[in-house]
Amino acid sequence: MAHILSAVSGSETDIVPITRALISVSDKTGIVDLCTFLHTTKNVELLSTGGTAKALRDAGLPCIDVSEYTGSPECLDGRVKTLHPKVHGGLLAVRGNAKHEQDMLENKIGKIDMTILNLYPFAATVASGAEFGQCIENIDIGGPSMLRSTAKNHAFTTIVTGPDQYDEIKACIEDHGGTTLALRKKFAARAFALSASYDSAIATWFAKQLEEGGESSSSSSNGSSPVVTRVYKPEFPLKYGCNPHQKPAGISSLLGADLPFTVLNGTPGYINLLDAANAWLLVKELREATGLAAASSFKHVSPAGAAVAVPLTDVECAAYEITPDAAANLTPTALAYLRARNADPMCSFGDYAAVSDVVDEDTALILKKEVSDGIVAPGYTPQALDILKSKKGGKFIVLEAKANFVPDAVEYREVYGMTFSQRRNDVVITKEHMTKNVVTKGGVSALTEDAIRDMIVASICVKYTQSNSVGFAKDGMMVGVGAGQQSRVDCVKLAGRKVSTWYLRQHPKVLGLQFKAGVKRQDRVNARVRYIEGDFTDEERVRWEAQFETVPEPLTDVEKNEFMKKATGVTISSDAFFPFRDSIDHASKVGVSFVAQPGGSVQDAQVTECCDAYGMVMSLTDVRLFHH
Incomplete structure (x- = not known):
């Protein structure tokens, strides 16, 4: 028996059988299967409009056009289809309320128990670069109206707003003979969130059009700025946040959008996912910029190492404990990760790895013997996935990056009651940044292709390193990263010590x-x-x-100093300008030959003179790369 709860008017029923459903969807994924279930197995009457009705009829399902049901034709080029008392009355009527029941009888309004809809793809239309008028036509009116009517009357009606809900709705009806009150409340909450998000997207776009047309300013203080509503869908809980006492914690996606990764194995934590996001973006950009397989080794949201696939020397093989023959047979992906891991193998202990290409067996076997928490990559061979799934007793975290994921142009972050927003740092580091403004003696002709590659590697690396930061690169790999220091020269000293250690491992x-x-x-x-x-x-x-x-x-200081005198060909990149020459002076001690930095300091001339004195080639990229 259905459980009945008292209500102010009528009855709030736990289980509501579905006898009539109204379907109007722009995304027709799974709709035929759902409607086949409703009509064929549950004898639900189907009402529909336009393209949705055609799709259902083409699948052999009978459905009644809304215009036939209401007795009013679709008009105004389809702008008016479902805005009718027979639709909204059927959705909003309180079951068991005598006055409502009488009004329905007098006006020949039938009950509609379920609405299945998704809204016109406004955001996708805007993203496609459509003209203003086409964007306006893709503002849904009838859809949000039906959504809100159904969700408001969730005590008796069920609102379904996405294909990802179809399996749940079928299971509920199969198990209970109708929809439960708990399910209807949950779906109603999501529907109102979708409505808020949809209207916010329209308001934000409209304000941008006005701003670009000079008609208003979105930054005005007179209250005309649009309210930004971001609606999140909880995806899965996390054990805790940054620390065990920071509970609850979880991961959400923007409503209507996917997460950028699929979890293939393990249970990722808060910091794991921050590392994965930064590490993946780093290797993705390295791949695009250099054309070489790339890898990174992340710890605490900064890279311990990063590299592209450049063959190893025999001395490097000895330092990294691999035979020259074995190294020569490594796949590019495995080679890139071997280099990335050996930039600073002490700091890489317990890292989060990322590679730009499909993980093969070679790469998986390298990871198997290292202490590591997880990996993110665009894909895995079956053999590689089996190896990785067995690591750490089956707890090794394996994430697959979604190739078609496109993040929003603007990113948001909440800190202590404040919401920060900024355009994503979507600058693409290229060869042109390194060659357009070489200010030292010799000019651009003094740059080798290897030096340009290392400048790109180091600059993309510091783009994803906690600021202040500098990075040193040689032979396609980072050999020293200095992150998060308040003084730039301290960044150089910190990273420079790592460079010395990397060199001296080959002593x-x-x-x-x-x-x-x-x-x-x-x-x-x-x-x-x-x-x-x-x-x-x-x-x-x-x-x-x-x-x-x-x-x-x-190993004496004299021996160390003599060995370090042979160091040469190293590149340093800085995420912001060098304010004094002291950073260059210190960089000269670890074999720096090439410098990439944004420039823009009043001391640029002094820094340039310092580079010339040491025979370094310096490029001013004109791009600051702070990362917080």
């Missing part, structure tokens, strides 16, 4: 370290870095020495 004494059997890979990585740094405590030294067959002789 003969480092390559010759004799580890005991059974010392784990990451322990070997850490031990080499600590050998280079050399600043052990007494207690630390005891544990460090215990890893070796023979205790190594120290």
Whole structure:
């Protein structure tokens, strides 16, 4: 028996059987299957309009035209179809209310139990670059009216606004013989959110048209600015936010839009997804800019490393623990990730990986032996996916990036009761940025193709690094990233120390370290870095020495300095101008030959003179790349 709840007027019924449904959809995905279920198995009468009615009849389903049902023809080029008392009366009437029932009888209004609709594709029409008049014609009037009528009367009527609800509605009717009150409330809430979002999109677009026409200003303070409504659809909960005490936490999509990733394995966390978004954009842009397979290794929303597929030298092979033959046989994707991971393998411990191309078995096998939380890529071979799904006891996070995802031009962020908005940093870094304004001696002719590639790699990397930031690149890979420092020279010093460590990992004494059997890979990585740094405590030294067959002789400062004198061909890129020459002075200590920076400082001339003094080639890109 249906459970009945008392209402102010009439009865609020838990289970409502569906006897008549009104269908009017622009997106016809799945509509034939749903209507076949409703009519064939549940004997629901179908009302419809225009193209939807044709689609149903073409599928062999009987349906009644709304114009036949109302006795009023569609008119005004289709602007008026469903705006009629027989439609809205049938939707809004309170069942069991004597006055409503009498009005329906006198006006020959039948009950409509369900409305299935989606609205004219206004946003898609605007995005297509349509003319003003065509955009106006794609403002839905009848759809939102039926939506609101049905949702308001959700005690008795069911509003269905998207194909993703069709399976749920079928299951509910199958299980209960009708729709439940809980389902109708949930769908009504979504319908009102859709209505708000739809009207907000129209208002925002209209204001932009006025602004571009000089008729008003969207930034005026007289109250004429449009209200921006962003409606979110919860997708899945997260265990917690940045920290365990930050609950609840979750991921939502914009209503009517997809998430940019599909979760293929594991349960991603808050920081995992922030890393994945930034890492994916980085490698996607590297791929587009260089034409080479690209990879990145992210930690805490900044790259520990990033690289494109450039062959390894024999010395690099030794430093990265791979034989030259094995390295030569790596696929480009695997090679790119091997380089990215070895930019700073200590910081990459527990990274989130991203690659620009389909993940193959080679790439998966490299990831298998590393300590890593997850990966995002545009696809996976079956063998690679099996390998990755078995990692971390089945908890390794595998995300597939959606190739057709297009983010909004404007991004929003809520912080402490304030909502920030800005245009996405959609600048595309290209070769032209590196060659259009070379201000040092020799000009653009002093730039090699390899140098231009490394300038692009380093600049795209700092675009996705927490500011202030600088990055050093060589041979298509980042060899030092300095993120989030308040002083630019401190960024250079931080990243420069990583460059020195990267170089010194190739020192003969480092390559010759004799580890005991059974010392784990990451322990070997850490031990080499600590050998280079050399600043052990007494207690630390005891544990460090215990890893070796023979205790190594120290790597002296003199030996380090002599080895670093050979460093050359390194590129540095900065996300903002160098305010003083001190950053260039320090960069000269780690083999920098090429500099990319936006320029625009009152000290540009001094910085240029400094580059000339060291024989560096500097390009002013005129693009600041702060990232917060």
